[in-house]
Amino acid sequence: MxxxxxxxxxxxxxxxxxxxxxxxxxxxxxxxxxxxxxxxxxxxxxxxxxxxxxxxxxxxxxxxxxxxxxxxxxxxxxxxxxALERFANELLPVIDNMERAVEMADKQDEAIKPMLEGIELTLQTMKSSVEKFGLKELNPHGEPFNPEFHQAMSIQESAEHAPNTVMLVMQKGYELNGRVVRPAMVMVSKAASGNVDEQA
Structure with missing residues (x-):
């Protein structure tokens, strides 16, 4: 075993x-x-x-x-x-001069009436052409002063206008597609000194 x-x-x-x-x-x-x-x-x-x-x-x-x-x-x-901004800036003095020519012309003189009508027609054609491309006139007469769109050249007392109102437009302004290319040159009102409560 x-x-x-x-x-x-x-x-x-x-x-x-x-x-x-x-x-x-x-x-x-x-x-x-x-x-x-x-x-x-x-x-x-x-x-x-x-x-x-x-x-x-x-x-x-x-x-x-x-x-x-x-x-x-x-x-x-x-x-x-x-793109048209530079071109518009060059064109604005031409529009200004044509407007001045229409304003200064003797509208009663029959000899220059045809020429004046031609200038007015040319001015209207030019304005409508530039409006098609977004150039818009700023003529703020009677509106409140807005430093974004207006350039105050002088301030004058006025009993007829509310304070800070555009009394006179010396040169129209223009904007291109909502962007100011030239502000309007204006005269702005202020309260007449007799109307101001100086003790307030």
């Missing part, structure tokens, strides 16, 4: 050795798999980070393109609106 017991013990020992070897091999495989999984997770995390960075880059590039498109549209719109 001793031999048999020894044989059984040897077999058990061999089985245990094989099991330990199998367990060690399994542990080594498991460790290798865990290591590989860790590597793959790190690579996946790095790839996800790159994708996020690229998505952010794409979003920033889209925003930059959109901003550039919007700025370009605004600049083109401004250029369209105010």
């Amino acid at each position: 001793n031999k048999e017991e020894n044989k059984i013990q040897d077999e058990e020992l061999q089985n245990n050795t094989v099991e330990v070897q199998d367990e060690n091999a399994l542990d080594a495989e498991t460790d290798a798999m865990i290591s590989r999984i860790t590597e793959l997770e790190a690579a996946l995390e790095a790839s996800e980070e790159k994708v996020k960075e690229q998505q952010d880059s794409v979003l920033r590039a889209r925003a930059d393109v959109e901003n550039m498109r919007r700025r370009t549209e605004q600049e083109i719109d401004k250029a369209r609106k105010f």
Whole structure:
């Protein structure tokens, strides 16, 4: 029986050795798999980070393109609106001189009536032409003084006008598409000194 017991013990020992070897091999495989999984997770995390960075880059590039498109549209719109500004500034003295010629002409003199009619017709044609392109006349007689549109050349006491009212327009102003190209030169009223309660 001793031999048999020894044989059984040897077999058990061999089985245990094989099991330990199998367990060690399994542990080594498991460790290798865990290591590989860790590597793959790190690579996946790095790839996800790159994708996020690229998505952010794409979003920033889209925003930059959109901003550039919007700025370009605004600049083109401004250029369209105010392309005539220099031309209008050169044309305004001509309109002023034609208006003065009409005002100063002797309307009773039959000899110059045809010429005066021609000047008036030319002036009206010129005014209607520039109005089509957004040039608008500022003639603020009787309106409250507004420093955005008017330039006060003098201030005078007046009992007939409310204080801070445009009494006289010395030179008409003009705006181009809502932007003042020349303010109206005006005389502004102030309260007559006898009407002011200085003790108040």
